[in-house]
Amino acid sequence: MAKRILITGGAGFIGSHLAENLLNAGNQIIVLDNFHTGRKENLTHLLSHPNFELIRHDITDSIKLEVDQIYNMACPASPVHYQSNPIKTIKTNVLGTMNMLGLAKRVKARILQASTSEVYGNPLEHPQNESYWGNVNTIGIRSCYDEGKRVAETLCFDYHRQHGVDIRVIRIFNTYGPRMIPDDGRVVSNFIVQALRGEDITIYGDGSQTRSFCYVDDLVKGIINMMNVENFVGPVNLGNDGEFTVKELAELIIKETGSKSKIIYLPLPQDDPARRKPNLSLAKEKLNYSTTVPLLEGVKKTIEYFSKRV
Ligand code: NAD
Numbered sequence: 001m002a003k004r005i006l007i008t009g010g011a012g013f014i015g016s017h018l019a020e021n022l023l024n025a026g027n028q029i030i031v032l033d034n035f036h037t038g039r040k041e042n043l044t045h046l047l048s049h050p051n052f053e054l055i056r057h058d059i060t061d062s063i064k065l066e067v068d069q070i071y072n073m074a075c076p077a078s079p080v081h082y083q084s085n086p087i088k089t090i091k092t093n094v095l096g097t098m099n100m101l102g103l104a105k106r107v108k109a110r111i112l113q114a115s116t117s118e119v120y121g122n123p124l125e126h127p128q129n130e131s132y133w134g135n136v137n138t139i140g141i142r143s144c145y146d147e148g149k150r151v152a153e154t155l156c157f158d159y160h161r162q163h164g165v166d167i168r169v170i171r172i173f174n175t176y177g178p179r180m181i182p183d184d185g186r187v188v189s190n191f192i193v194q195a196l197r198g199e200d201i202t203i204y205g206d207g208s209q210t211r212s213f214c215y216v217d218d219l220v221k222g223i224i225n226m227m228n229v230e231n232f233v234g235p236v237n238l239g240n241d242g243e244f245t246v247k248e249l250a251e252l253i254i255k256e257t258g259s260k261s262k263i264i265y266l267p268l269p270q271d272d273p274a275r276r277k278p279n280l281s282l283a284k285e286k287l288n289y290s291t292t293v294p295l296l297e298g299v300k301k302t303i304e305y306f307s308k309r310v
């Protein structure tokens, strides 16, 4: 049945894919975004649809709307952007999530919170299970995001226990694809943009750190399944469990773009996690989750997107 769905951060990378998918499925969509890292262009093709509405709004301010479901995606996700105004990042995660939980409580909407693999910090367990409590620095430059998202999870579970709010919590692992902004700062878009422009490819550290990269279409399916599953609130890991070093990623992107860019090595940022890979067993069991786009295919699609834009 068609639903009234609110997507915060819907002008951003993941949120815009989610909006498109849910609109095409026949739902009414309201997007709230303050356009910090999101862009109206990500939604241009949806703006004239009668079931689509875009509102410039910052979720650190409260808002009254009548909706059935809320996807709380608002928050800059790239370290460069979330560290550019760390106090704002904390406010978005704490005050913003409280506002959305308050709205969910008032209108009895189900709310899905976009949490992150960053709640595991620099993990001492590998791969990361949902039962792992994490290894997070409380006072570092990543803390505004990591600790902000941890508090957001806590708020979700407290609203659930104390007020019976119908929550879903997902922990997203590194996701990439079309509609990332060229200056997003995350590794996949950085390397592709650098390779296409013939600029140096900037590896931070020696490139031996690992990440597990998920193509956005796979993630979006998992997110929507999690919102609509019954009797399971999470938290659940969502991503792709193929693990690659940053150096392997750089080499793959140089090969696929046919670029003459050379790799340069820059200092590793503080608290940069050494290894990261999701255990996806719970997602498989509860959501029948699986990924279909391997890194090579996803990188090719992302190169195609950026090659028209940089
Ligand atoms: P993004 O930066 O492209 O999108 C975030 C969106 O939120 C942007 O449109 C931005 O303008 C908006 N926003 C930020 N603060 C806001 C505020 N206070 N009020 C209203 N809008 C605000 O990032 P993304 O990759 O699309 O990430 C979406 C969500 O998923 C984020 O919550 C992020 O933490 C989470 N996540 C993403 C990844 C990933 O790899 N992409 C990994 C883990 C978690």
Ligand code: UDP
Binding pocket: 078, 079, 174, 185, 186, 187, 188, 190, 191, 202, 203, 204, 205, 209, 211, 246, 268, 269, 272, 273
């Ligand atoms: N990274 C890099 N060069 C870049 C951007 C990022 O080597 O131009 C590294 C970064 O240090 C980290 C990994 O790539 O080890 C993933 O970084 P990203 O910012 O994409 O995500 P996160 O650190 O949040 O997983």
